[in-house]
Amino acid sequence: MALAGTSAQSIFAPVRELVEDETANRFVRNNVLAPIVPLCAKREEGAIAFPAPVLSRTWRALRGIAPREAQEAAVKCNPWDLEQGTPPVFDELCKIGAAALRDPENAAFDSVRSLCDPEELAMCLQLAPIVRTCLPRLSEWVSRMSDERAAAARLAYTDACRIREDAGPLLLDILSAHLPDAWRILRVISAVMDRPSDRYLASSEVKALGERFLADIEASIAHVETFDFGGGETAGRDAAQRAQKVQLQIVEFQQSVDLNKDGPWGRRVARFKQTMAKACDLRMDQIDRELEKALPTRPISMLAKKGARGVAKLVAPPDEAMLERARGALAFIADLRPCADKAGYGSSRLKILEKLNARLDPYIEDVLHVARTGDGGDPGLAMQYLDVAASFIAYTRDDKTAEIVRRRAAAAIAA
Template sequence: MVALSDRKIEIVRTLVQSAPDKIVGGLRAALQEATGDTVLASVRQLVEAEAQDRALRNAIFAPIAPLCVGDGKSAAGVTFPAQALALIWRGVKASAPAQIQAAVRAQAAAAAAEAAEQGHRPADPGAAYNAVVATARAALDDSEQREFRAAAELCDAARPGGAAAFAAGLDIAPIVRRAIPRLHDWTTHSGGEVGAAARLAYKDSVAISPDAGPLFFEMLAGQLDPPWLVLRIISAVMDKPNERYLADSELSGFPERVLDAIDGSLKAIGRMDLDGGPETGRATGRLAELVTQQTFEVETWIELSRDHGWGKRLHEQKLSLASLVEGRLKEAEKLVAAALPMESSGFGRRRSSGPKLDAAPSPRDVGRALTALHFAHEVRLCANYGGFSAAHAKITEKLAAAIEGYVEEVLDHARTGDVPDLMLARDHLYVAADLIGLVRDEKATELVRRRAASTCASQEPPHPGEAVVLDA
């Protein structure tokens, strides 16, 4: 197959250049094997060149690039249109090619020094990068250059004063660039030289632009994963402020954003789709863990009062989380009972019950029970701080006892031949094995599977750890 024509290559180039970084990265990975004079090889070369160009751009504009996402209209913090950064990059490449080449050489020298592992620090390309940023900053004020004018218009369209905020970000970019390698220390240690260094960087930023304080922390947050770790740096700079002082400052949006995110997570936990399967259960459980982490951050780095404001709101959120999780755990009891059905026999007041083994396990009931137990399993590590440790321990132990009792009864019926079909008994035991593993451990699952295979030996059992496949 021949390569694409020049006209088609230009069409593909335009499409690739307008795609988000994530898409370009995905294309690059997908086309790694494309070689030779093929259509895919032509596209691969184009994508590779675009990816390398963006890597250089993102390195040069590293302090502000993480804030350039989507259309730049996010209400959760300061963001700028991704296209604005692309336009500025295009403009600076056209207007300052010598500076771009200097940045390329500096980047290559730093990479070579790092690869050589000579025991000394690699060359820092920061000065070359900052020179390009300074050129872009100056060009933003020059309405004669089309790309920069278009970028400013996009920023202003995304939010009032967007272009001025972007320009301020470029102004303090060198300070943020110096701070980036130190962020790990700033977020893992407190006090002493660490706090002093963070305070100095903040003062340097506001010295350049008095209104740059919040933007400085926004740019730092963009470098952090998760972004709300920036609360630690804010606390260090402000010497662990009390709630009233921080709430009245221009930085009040940062803790409020975390509290809003907690509210969103609590709503998602309350709406967990039991038919969503194990991954839904795990994902919802991770939300509960996230809430405990975020509440810990706010409580640790800000002096709060439980009687009002953020402290009161956070206390209510913790109570809500505990209530939601306990509700989900109690719901799991009913779902497990439905997945391992029992039937009653006998007459009068004294009636006995036993496993209902005359039909295959219900896929829907089993799926819902697995979703609930995957949730319960995921939240176990955050139960103590989340305030639901006692409820979690009590209910999971009760579930384990119920499942183990069910297993013993099924095995007893299978040994005595008191089952209509050994294979149905085996299927119910495999369901119980999957469930017990989530409230005990994997060894419990393996034990039940081995006992089921030994007792119901008329058919080869699935491999240990293999999920039971149930017909709908």
């Protein structure tokens, strides 16, 4: 893009030519090797994956041993041909690559063999034609499965098993890499195996996939239990996203698998649901203390009871470390909204939000009074804390309420 306006006479013209050649080469490569492209990226532990350089080295080796087919693939990589379906030469190149990887005498693939298990990659390339036929249907399989689509998924699985007895689970693993959420492949598994019981799946050839998703749920719960509020808004939102993901994963297991409360996976899923609810309740209970540290108060009188609400303590500027912790905590509870009710901690969340607002509302009135009159503290500090409180109430209520607080602050300054 930076070189788009470079003319043929510019000293940067050769650089632009190199960039255009590389871009075109990668476009062809990613179309030909589309089934394995997402496998050459970071994936969760236990999933089929290869180091990133495997993709470019495989394509370079293919161009070396099959230049005619590679050239034909480049010609076919135009909008017209791609709209008509996958050109046969794409699958032909994948088969050539699989055979070459299995041939120890083929030196062109030595650099690829040095990075990964050649048989594992060869198997993935051999399955590429089946994967390629599944990819256009995959979004429908995981969103609106029908009897016809289930039959197509079962046929693809059977075709993979004909290549090698244990290739079916590998096919599902490869397909999961092409999904935004890998665990949604459970819907395809459910269709292929006609909504199996957890006892059957836990002892079947696809056991590893289910165990991987269960381990992911466990890791997310551990993260919610231990994440540091000090990481600020980013940490809070990330933890809440993990809680949302766990809720969706649990629902996916419940809908895709016939879970028995005493079954190997049914027991774990039920325990995970309870543990996550407990973890979220515990972390939400800690938020009021974080808010108190970020917006300190002082007792109204020496005789005030312990725990009684005081007035804003305006003796020092806001502590940025405490503010970050409060932002992390508030972002967490705010972003739990989509899943809290369904996951069983919706009522707890609402009660805690009421408690937080009961702290913020009088605090805002206190600092507004100081900002207007100077009575009870430094008006400059009051404005700083008022801005902080307005940003906090955006989490506990909404942006509109926060904007009203800021307008009132502006009016106080103008007065």
